[in-house]
Amino acid sequence: xxxxxxxxxxxxxxxxxxxxxxxxxxxxxxxxxxxxxxxxxxxxxxxxxxxxxxxxxxxxxxxxxxxxxxxxxxxxxxxxxxxxxxxxxxxxxxxxxxxxxxxxxxxxxxxxxxxxxxxxxxxxxxxxxxxxxxxxxxxxxxxxxxxx
Numbered sequence: 321x322x323x324x325x326x327x328x329x330x331x332x333x334x335x336x337x338x339x340x341x342x343x344x345x346x347x348x349x350x351x352x353x354x355x356x357x358x359x360x361x362x363x364x365x366x367x368x369x370x371x372x373x374x375x376x377x378x379x380x381x382x383x384x385x386x387x388x389x390x391x392x393x394x395x396x397x398x399x400x401x402x403x404x405x406x407x408x409x410x411x412x413x414x415x416x417x418x419x420x421x422x423x424x425x426x427x428x429x430x431x432x433x434x435x436x437x438x439x440x441x442x443x444x445x446x447x448x449x450x451x452x453x454x455x456x457x458x459x460x461x462x463x464x465x466x467x468x
Contacts, residue, residue: 335360335379335391339398347417350390356418356443358382360393361403363411370429371412378414381435388443416442 338346350357360378362371382389394402406415410427417423423442
């Protein structure tokens with residue numbers, strides 16, 4: 321019963337649950353909306369009691385970032401598979417994803433100022449396009465077909 325209550329507390333903030341079959345749809349919807357997806361991999365709240373604290377903070381973070389974040393809770397059954405996909409090593413962890421790329425992870429409960437600082441740095445980081453990467457790899461004279 322304790323685990324059931326703990327799991328209910330994780331989704332009480334109105335956040336949807338995602339699993340391996342639905343996570344890509346959720347991520348695509350966040351991208352389409354121009355937001356960064358933030359997924360909570362909580363673990364078992366009976367084993368990781370701070371998971372409930374992170375679950376309480378997550379909706380507040382979403383509100384603080386004024387529509388720039390789109391959140392969900394990973395179902396308990398999908399945590400292992402999705403944890404491997406996103407590089408989760410510790411639970412609870414917040415996973416930030418944009419454009420199919422994991423921007424970063426924030427593990428355990430943190431002070432509010434740490435959340436604000438780290439999330440701001442993650443979501444304000446400029447996106448690097450493939451064209452920009454090619455430009456940095458190929459010297460300009462070669463890109464124009466000029467040999468030295």
